[in-house]
Amino acid sequence: AQSVSQHNHHVILSEAASLELGCNYSYGGTVNLFWYVQYPGQHLQLLLKYFSGDPLVKGIKGFEAEFIKSKFSFNLRKPSVQWSDTAEYFCAVNEELAGKSTFGDGTTLTVKP
């Protein structure tokens, strides 16, 4: 069965620090990859996604992620975080055409002003 690992459960950063959240998955075939974000009191929403093509994908609010197939990874990055980035971040993986996603356990990001 597919598994998704998010290595950091809770990350605390100061504003303007750089962010990288790790995500690794187990499935060796073709995958679709997603990062979702849940801001306090808001719905879970899509941050960015990868289907195919350029392995470096850009999402909303200055976030980007890089798909490295050889490492089964899809790490999320942001060069300079803001207090408003405080949220819970989830990595999710679809085996292509599987019809369902497997989610990681989530990483809580706290940005100190």
Next chain:
Amino acid sequence: DGGITQSPKYLFRKEGQNVTLSCEQNLNHDAMYWYRQDPGQGLRLIYYSQIVNDFQKGDIAEGYSVSREKKESFPLTVTSAQKNPTAFYLCASSNRRTSGSYEQYFGPGTRLTVT
């Protein structure tokens, strides 16, 4: 405007009672999903449905049941057989793109407390 509605936002039940959580979408999506979210455990898939009148068990289906009689509705029943039903329940929907991706749209969730 389009979206997913879940009701109620908070639900309280006594142990031994079945309870049904509502999920409705007006996005015209084919697929719908139910997840359970517990602190530190991410989202765990309970049931999903890719088409009307069909659904599949997810990773933690025991003690839950669903129906998919209409495209826009996917109610979840938490039965008395579910040993630890207190949790935050999220409903989602998606449409299959030509690429095969299943980007999901989520509702606001229902927090169920069973005492």
